[in-house]
Amino acid sequence: MADTAHELAERGKQLPPDERERLVDELLASLNEPASAALDAAWADEISRRLAAYDRGEVQALPAEAVFARARALAK
Numbered sequence: 001m002a003d004t005a006h007e008l009a010e011r012g013k014q015l016p017p018d019e020r021e022r023l024v025d026e027l028l029a030s031l032n033e034p035a036s037a038a039l040d041a042a043w044a045d046e047i048s049r050r051l052a053a054y055d056r057g058e059v060q061a062l063p064a065e066a067v068f069a070r071a072r073a074l075a076k
Helices: 002-013 017-055 064-075
Strands: none
Touching: 002 017
């Protein structure tokens, strides 16, 4: 397999820069697929939990302007 990887790398180096970048992006994405799927599922659960709490009236939404103003104030 090492020879195959080396051969593929050599072939990849012959691609134009934009195609090499696309190839690298696709290879990196393939390495992250299992973790990404688990992370996406965890976020979907969290979104559902937060939305349900909002629907039950347990939390209040804040205007975006207020949230950003507070973030700016904390960053100073």
